[in-house]
Amino acid sequence: EVQLVESGGGLVQPGGSLRLSCVGSGFTFDDYAIHWVRHVPRKGLEWVSSITWNSDTKLYVDSVKGRFTVSRDNAKNSVSLQMTSLRGEDTALYYCVKDETGMSYYLGNWGQGTLVTVSS
Amino acid sequence: EIVMTQSPATLSFSPGERAILSCRASQSVSIYLAWYQQRPGQAPRLLFYEASNRATGTPGRFSGSGSGTDFTLTISSLEPEDSAVYYCQQRSTWPYTFGQGTKLEIK
Numbered sequence: 079e080v081q082l083v084e085s086g087g088g089l090v091q092p093g094g095s096l097r098l099s100c101v102g103s104g105f106t107f108d109d110y111a112i113h114w115v116r117h118v119p120r121k122g123l124e125w126v127s128s129i130t131w132n133s134d135t136k137l138y139v140d141s142v143k144g145r146f147t148v149s150r151d152n153a154k155n156s157v158s159l160q161m162t163s164l165r166g167e168d169t170a171l172y173y174c175v176k177d178e179t180g181m182s183y184y185l186g187n188w189g190q191g192t193l194v195t196v197s198s
Numbered sequence: 199e200i201v202m203t204q205s206p207a208t209l210s211f212s213p214g215e216r217a218i219l220s221c222r223a224s225q226s227v228s229i230y231l232a233w234y235q236q237r238p239g240q241a242p243r244l245l246f247y248e249a250s251n252r253a254t255g256t257p258g259r260f261s262g263s264g265s266g267t268d269f270t271l272t273i274s275s276l277e278p279e280d281s282a283v284y285y286c287q288q289r290s291t292w293p294y295t296f297g298q299g300t301k302l303e304i305k
Binding site: 125137173178183185186188189190191 | 232287294296298
């Protein structure tokens with residue numbers, strides 16, 4: 079069974095940092111791109127970042143560019159999202175998602191999410 | 199950025215009825231469109247990709263269609279478990295974007 083488990087969310091002050099982690103199991107991890115999508119309360123879904131299987135391509139939505147960094151360690155079946163200079167508008171439920179076919183940029187299997195709250 | 203607009207915002211039907219959900223893109227996305235279902239308290243689930251390709255586990259009563267800027271998700275005979283929010287998403291041009299969702303209620 080494919081599973082993705084996120085961790086690292088929490089309450090952080092504006093300007094602070096958090097590191098989200100995602101561990102995958104039940105599939106060949108290094109065959110798949112991994113994506114981060116967030117669900118902003120009352121606003122809907124926003125695609126935040128993507129990383130290809132070999133880390134050659136990393137994508138960021140403009141609102142997080144320069145503040146968030148995505149990385150992966152295929153030996154540990156894990157992907158991380160380092161978030162710095164956090165703002166109130168970063169408050170959201172962050173999902174780690176496995177690509178549907180490898181590098182299709184369709185969102186196949188989702189984790190349950192980790193909640194990030196940016197507030198003083 | 200491509201803006202995805204879904205209509206209507208909310209739909210309410212009885213079991214057995216047919217529901218048609220719409221998604222419009224602000225510019226052509228060819229067939230690079232997906233539909234997701236999100237039930238209360240759950241993560242979204244992929245229903246269709248490339249507009250009409252059924253993802254594994256998507257029931258046959260669901261169908262997806264469209265190309266260019268106009269897309270449709272049809273549920274032919276509604277069941278109570280179809281109560282959810284449905285999102286469309288384009289992967290034609292980065293940043294990949296979602297519609298705001300259509301909430302489907304089954305009375």
